[in-house]
Amino acid sequence: MKKPIIEFSNFTFKYRSQTEPTLVDINLKIYEGEKVLIVGPSGSGKSTLAHCINGLVPFSYKGDIHGSLLIKDKESKDMDIFSISKLVGTVLQDPDGQFIGLSVGEDIAFALENDEVSQEHMTRQVVDVSKLVGMEENIESSIHQLSGGQKQRVSLGGVMVDQVDILLFDEPLANLDPATGKLAISLIDRVQKETDTTVIIIEHRLEDVLHSDVDRIIVVDDGRIVSDSTPDELLSSTVLESSDIREPLYIKALKYAGCAITAEMNPSHLNTLKLDDCKNKLIQWFEATTQNEINEKASPILVLEDVTFGYEQSKNNIHNISFSVNKGEMVSIVGKNGAGKSTLSKLICGFEKVKSGRILFNGEDITKDTIHERSQRIGMVMQNPNQMISKHMIVDEVALGLVMRGVPENEIKERVEKTLKVCGLYPFRNWPISALSFGQKKRVTIASILVLNPEVLILDEPTAGQDFRHYTEIMEFLVELNHNGVTIIMITHDMHLMLEYTPHAIAITDGRIIADSSAVDVITNDTVIEKANLKKTSLFDLAVKAGIGNPKEFVTRFISFDKEVRKNGSGNAFIY
Amino acid sequence: MAAEMLSYIERKSPIHDLSGVTKLIIFLMWSTAAMLTYDTRVLLFLLVMSITVFIISKISIRDIAFVLIFILSFLLLNNIAIYIFSPQEGVKIYGTSHVLFEIAGRYNVTLEQLFYQLNITLKYFVVIPAALLFIVTTHPSEFAASLNRIGINYKIAFSVSLALRYIPDIQRDFRTIAQSQQARGIDLSGNEKLLKRAKNATSIIMPLILSSLDRIEVISNALELRGFGKNKKRTWYSAKQLKRADYITVLMGGIILIVSLVITFHDGSRFYNPFN
Structure with a gap:
């Protein structure tokens, strides 16, 4: 002993x-x-x-x-x-x-x-x-x-x-x-x-x-x-589930397929997992599930053309980056630490000036626009809410940008209240910000940008340090905004987030784009995974293990099924 | 870039090779000499030495331009203030009055006053290179060790070097915060009236303080968890062993200090008087 x-x-x-x-x-x-x-x-x-x-x-x-x-x-x-x-x-x-x-x-x-x-x-x-x-x-x-x-x-x-x-x-x-x-x-x-x-x-x-x-x-x-x-x-x-901790995705997939998970199956690791009769259930589930094709024709809202940038004259941090984001999309930008993701968002917001290349918004060249002009259309939410909050009360913080723009007082009041309602902060509107939790502060910062009516919202690691409950809350909130027409770009390390919420993903390594495709494509492509320091989703490996011929399709169907489940509001606890 | 001001500048030079303690002692002796003496000959000699050492260090004027301009404008201010408050100081000290031209009342321009203020300016120029060199050629890791070596409590020494080290980080934070606040329409540029700008600046200061407090909590926990402050003394991993060059340098510094003090005080006056 x-x-x-x-x-x-x-x-x-x-x-x-x-x-x-x-x-x-x-x-x-x-x-x-x-x-x-x-x-x-x-x-x-x-x-x-x-x-x-x-x-x-x-x-x-x-x-x-x-x-x-x-x-x-x-x-x-x-x-x-x-x-x-x-x-x-x-x-x-x-x-x-x-x-x-x-x-x-x-x-x-x-x-x-x-x-x-x-x-x-x-x-x-x-x-x-x-x-x-x-x-x-x-x-x-x-x-x-x-x-x-x-x-x-x-x-x-x-x-x-x-x-x-x-x-x-x-x-x-x-x-x-x-x-x-x-x-x-x-x-x-x-x-x-x-x-x-x-x-x-x-x-x-x-x-x-x-x-x-x-x-x-x-x-x-x-x-x-x-x-x-x-x-x-x-x-x-x-x-x-009852403690709001995220289960491994392969476990979730097994549960969706109707498998009862027992300790004898060694579920703690995919390599040791015994699938046995679950194999058939998985295959049946895979065949029975269809993917909801969502193919909306959309026009590009934000286009980067051949953008190059460097903090120093002699050295470039961003090399000839071109991509396009469509109106109403949810996009994630992924890549290892220091790959240039944050720099890219700074260029889009005009915090830094590009060396060469163009940035187009709704077809209009905004490369020469100032931070202020761009902020009318593109909002940026930083990772650490403490770096944005400067007022004592929630209403004042959210109103700040409008006050600065000289918007008439009654309009400010109306817009702030509307935004607070959208963000679920209305009941707290007269609270001091210091009394809020980290996740709520994050919401305040999102609200303070949202109130300016940007068409594109860029978020740097929106869910970093959040547990599953808060993660889901923030992400569902962003999905709702997205349905209301806001285009959302997220910089993230979270593979779950990318897979579950953003159909379109852009992977960056050393200031260059190495993939610009669907999230499922990115997360199942070995070369991209290795170059961008990502990790293959366990769903893919599960599908391989179960002998499903098209593991990528399995991942796609899982995501689409999962989305339906979440839309129906039953969230984490679904099948028993 | 401003983020680089007053931080260590890596070069290969004999000055960089000296231990931080040596540089600190030399700096202290140098300042003492420059502060005590008004003897123009001594000051000129120290100035030549200062400039020589500065050249040896391979630090270029461009590296320290920002701080230099700051100090020089302070020097100018100082000179103007001296003249305004005490236009006859030179006459009082040297006992003669060679008037160049009159302005009004007691304000005239004398050779003596000009000479006196020239000496003050020389003092600045003697001390500036020594002070800057100590800061920019001593590796920050060694900085605290040097302060501690000459008897300053290690906790204070460490705090000073920690503070210096965080300046670039805070500057980076400031930049990020300023950018994101500008995107919300808070204008800090010259387009805005001064009062409004000052008011707008508070919307950057607040987040800066909050995020710095976060930083402080993390670092103080990290310090404590790794036993900082446990004993009365501590050793230093990056302290440099004193080499022969260090002893020679300190010795030379000492001789220069003594000689300059002897020259300064041997005739009973700290001032060299060319007017007699």
Whole structure:
């Protein structure tokens, strides 16, 4: 029997600033050498649980604790954050924000510096650790020059250097492109096997984490543990749906096909999944499902012709990009970190000036138009709502753009109210923005752009950091806007989003377009997947596994079926 | 680009190779000498040295043009202020009055006043290259280590270097926020009246503060989780070992400081008087 290394007993925690406890009566044991995944929707308390384990609670975020939490047999509240940090190494969510050093070596050495290790020993240890995380070639490199995946390696190295017993990953996949996310999960797996540490991963992208095996999955909802089981057991239960966590797509497809999923089928991984008689059900479902052909003739609203741009004179970041977006489309722009997706949106909005090429809007050349002129037609919503919000009250924030344009007061009132109703914010209109959740703030920023009546709306990572419930809410809201005639362009890393919501996808690598086609085409094309750091959808592999001759068609039919299901409002819980 | 101002500029030069501590000590000694002396001969000598070192560093004027213009306009302002408040300072110091021409009342232009203000200007020109070189040739990683080495508490030293390091990030944030607010019709260009522009600027400051606060929370958690502030002292991964060149440089700096002070004070006056 293995020894528990973390042991919560009847543990309750309430933040000092809140009236209700965030964690209620937690009983949880994590054993030495285990790999545990903690999932849960936003606000479920999963981050607080992580903070309890790494000591930020109660030492940085104060509050009341009842019950006990033992870390390596020591009561955590009697230790201090520094001794806990010797036991628990935390890799934080934001790979950019957590870097302290400027070079790889310096960042890895940070914990050693604080322990007053001599420079000579430090250099040696840094070399050892960087070998472990595969960064030995880059010790001298500046962190800013690294790719997303390399950054993840460095932050892992920075905590491994302390020889911790427990590694805690707080949403390690956020902000990573799909292929890099997959590598990160493999890296965690390898490091755990080599060093025999206990690994705890907090993440809501379940399907991506399950790329490597985990021993147990803990589901947290509403401050309580609602499930503690093996991945196979969890996937064959109904816990995920009731806790608003997205099931892997292949599981969803199996359920649509009417298969009952049991733990004996090994559903946690597609490779080990036993299909047996489900195979026939899948094939039957595939044959019975037809795709709703939606072929609306539409005219192009936004056209880029041979656009080239560079931040510096001598170097170009965008090379001869041409594409066209039709009126009423929903398009996603995908590609790895730093491929030029955000730059492209800045060019469209006029934030940056193109070096050569033309941008046409409804056939009219707008290349020379100012930011202000373009903003009458094209609206841009940034990824981080905190970068847009400048007023205290919701109504003022939404009205801001109209006030600035000198629109008469009664018209402002009318338009703001209409927009707030469309965005579902009308009941909150007199609330201070600081009282809103992240998702609601996002809505406020969308509303503040929408009120200006743009014909095209560009959103940068509209659902980043959102759990499944909020993701669905935001996306359904965007679909509704789209039905009302707004053309929507999204920059995203989320393959689910691209597949489920945007029929048209454009993939970019190194400032060049490598695919401009249907989302299904993009996500099933191996060359594009590799070049743009995307990930093939599990639906495709499922279809191959079931022996369906046209896996791409299977994906297309699934998407169209799924859309129908969602339109009928039954959402996640559909067939039982 | 403005984003690059006052940050480390990578070049291969003997000045870059010196340890940050050496450069910091030299900068302090240099400033002391320049601040204490009004002896024009000493100042001219220091100026020649400053310019020589600046050339050796391979930093070009263009790299630091923005800061330089900022400092020079400050210098101009300073000179004007000195003249307005104390037009007879030179006469008082040098004891003679060679009037070039009269303006009004006590305001006239004397050779003495011009000479005095020339000395002030020289002092600026002596210190500017030393100060800028310390900042732009010391790698930010080493910056904190250098401050700590001369006795500044490491937490303060680290905060200073962290703040310097975040300047480019904040500038980038500012740019992004300004662009997105402009798209909502908030005009910050010269087309708008000054008062309105100032008011509009607040709509950028607010989001900037909010997103900077997010940043601060993340970084302070990261610092704590990795044991920052645990002990009274800490070591530095990127501190440079002192080499022979460092000792020689400090020694030379010391000699220059002492010699310039001796020359300055040997006759009992900090001023060199060419009018006698």
